[in-house]
Ligand SMILES: Nc1nc2c([nH]c(=O)n2[C@H]2C[C@H](O)[C@@H](COP(=O)(O)OP(=O)(O)OP(=O)(O)O)O2)c(=O)[nH]1
């Protein structure tokens with residue numbers, strides 16, 4: 001069974017909008033919307049990984065990071081541990097650096113059905129203004 005450690009960034013602006021991107025058609029969880037992020041490489045902390053991934057995928061330099069939650073999710077073919085970081089201060093303007101579709105969405109308008117199943121609890125908590 002594949003075991004993956006993932007760090008993702010919930011990029012939120014002062015209007016309480018969140019920046020999300022769409023997963024590539026060829027990837028695991030293709031077509032779902034996601035918080036940008038990816039695999040923690042060996043020797044990295046979860047925080048170092050999310051800083052690197054945000055630079056690579058959406059072109060920002062994260063400045064303020066707060067770990068909101070860590071959870072494990074079992075897919076039929078893999079177990080993933082997800083670290084969700086709130087990112088409220090950064091340098092640059094996030095964009096789809098790898099050509100991926102992106103959008104800003106009001107936190108209250110988030111829809112868990114658009115995200116991979118592992119995101120259900122955190123998306124619901126955000127939508128209900130718990131963070
Ligand atoms: N980035 C991201 N991945 C998520 C979320 N929810 C969720 O279940 N995942 C899963 C999908 C993937 O199995 C894994 C993330 O891997 P990834 O494909 O983004 O990894 P990566 O950026 O390092 O890319 P690569 O090395 O595979 O090219 O976590 C989410 O909100 N954001």
Ligand SMILES: [Mg+2]
Pocket residue numbers: 036037038039057
């Ligand atoms: Mg990724």
